[in-house]
Amino acid sequence: MKGICVGMGRRGRSWYKWAQDAGLEVVGVVDINRSILDASCDEHQIPESMRFESIGDAVKGTGAEVATVCAANPDHAACLTQCLDAGVHVIIEKPMVETPEDARMIDLKAREMGLTVAVAQNYRFSPEMRTIREAILRGEIGEIVSVQVTFHRWRPTQGLYLPLLMNQSIHHFDAIRWILDADPDWCFAKSFNPHWNECDGPTVVEAVYGLSNGVVATYSGSYVTQGKNTSYSGSWRVEGSAGQLTFAGSDKDNPVVLSRRDPEEQMELSLLTGDMAGPAQVCREFLNAIENGKRPPTNSADNIKSLSMCWAADVSSRENRIVNFDEFV
Ligand SMILES: NC(=O)c1ccc[n+]([C@@H]2O[C@H](COP(=O)([O-])OP(=O)(O)OC[C@H]3O[C@@H](n4cnc5c(N)ncnc54)[C@H](O)[C@@H]3O)[C@@H](O)[C@H]2O)c1
Known part of the structure; x- marks a missing residue:
């Protein structure tokens, strides 16, 4: 399955590896901050053609079906909205969002679009x-x-x-x-x-x-x-x-x-x-669920109960x- 990794900051750099360990074919990486994007891509030897500054452009440019998101907490609702609008399933770092209103909005939007949001509760x-x-x-x-x-x-x-x-x-x-x-x-x-x-x-x-x-x-x-x-x-x-x-x-x-x-x-x-790090395992559960048309264990509705x-x-x-x-x- 083809996917993009969004957010290449402190933890996002590790997500690039965890996503691959979980079986994702990473076809693009995204960060709105060009210098962070380039620094992390240079570190991982990711070619220029895979670097994007917006989620929408990355999905259009790669044909990705899923996204991993590792942005700072206040940016989670916007990143999830952009991913769903671009038509991809998403796994996002905790906390899924910060407020009950955003949680309900994201869960409803995902259901309406037939897409899945899962949370990396590793x-x-x-x-x-x-x-x-x-x-x-x-x-x-x-x-x-x-x-x-x-x-x-x-x-x-x-x-x-x-x-x-x-x-x-x-x-x-x-x-x-x-x-x-x-x-x-x-x-x-x-x-x-x-x-x-x-x-x-x-x-x-x-x-x-x-x-x-x-x-x-x-x-x-x-x-x-x-x-x-x-x-x-x-x-x-x-x-x-x-x-x-x-x-x-x-x-x-x-x-x-x-x-x-x-x-x-x-x-x-x-x-x-397990045979891999916790975030990679939770990502693998997410990918397996998408491939088999099931809800992953840490799906948005389930996560609202933890939040x-x-x-x-x-x-x-x-x-x-x-x-x-x-x-x-
Ligand atoms: N599960 C865990 O144990 C664990 C541990 C540490 C951090 N985290 C979570 O990881 C998340 C990220 O933490 P961090 O320290 O890596 O943050 P960070 O600020 O270092 O990096 C976030 C990156 O996201 C980018 N970004 C923001 N909005 C974007 C958008 N719309 N599109 C593309 N890129 C965007 C920023 O430019 C930044 O480079 C947080 O939500 C935190 O709670 C989880």
Whole structure:
């Protein structure tokens, strides 16, 4: 399948390789910034004939059927609109878009045009999340009661909208839904920016979610920790009627551990590793789905449910109330 890679900035340069690893025949690359376009193309030895400064020109000039998009968050809605108008299926970096209005607009537009929008929620495809999901599906810890995820790092957030929620928590929320095969029902949250830091906020989120299968998920996240970092994956605990799954984070080869109280046992689970990097895997799922006329697992409608966990935390905190998810669907 022929495709173009849009956005050749810091992460976009890697997308050029991930898209090829996933099986895409990359026939064009696009960046509205000529110097970034040329610098990244020179680095990858991409010929002049494959370089474009607009999505429309690239699709016209190459006959591409799909696009990968790796632009900065505020540019996502415009890039998606341009791709759909040009008639191509798209996989875009997270967050799909920043607002519920844009999410609904893009999802509707894609459906009306018979095109697919998918989101590169690569954390879902990490060996640890796949291992936890499979263990839950096998019934290793029985009926699930609760999930706890903690994430604490220092990251300056100047200029970002809902920085922690939109840049980091979106991965964790999407993974919570994925491992449990459940959607959020309600949320109560406090999301704020501690007065002593100069970052744009909210940088801290403390949230509780009720999920459609009765599980309660608690989330504790911070971009302004003054102490020890967790890994980007966060630290996980899943409690069930027959045991517990824990994972302390992906930075130190931490294992996924299954433990039971009675009879007492503790074992490290073998990780379900993939054959390529997470973004390439999520791109391959997208391409397979397009080729087989199916919806990819991280399609726009599905992603709105993960994004809603971000928006709900924000609304709940600002309005000091429990937020019901039918407000966002
Ligand atoms: N999944 C992950 O773990 C992960 C990690 C890091 C970043 N990201 C995401 O990657 C995205 C990009 O981040 P970055 O640091 O590479 O950004 P960046 O600012 O370095 O690069 C974005 C590029 O997109 C180009 N661009 C903007 N609008 C365009 C358009 N209409 N057509 C063509 N090109 C356009 C810009 O000129 C720029 O070169 C962000 O959305 C971020 O959230 C995801």
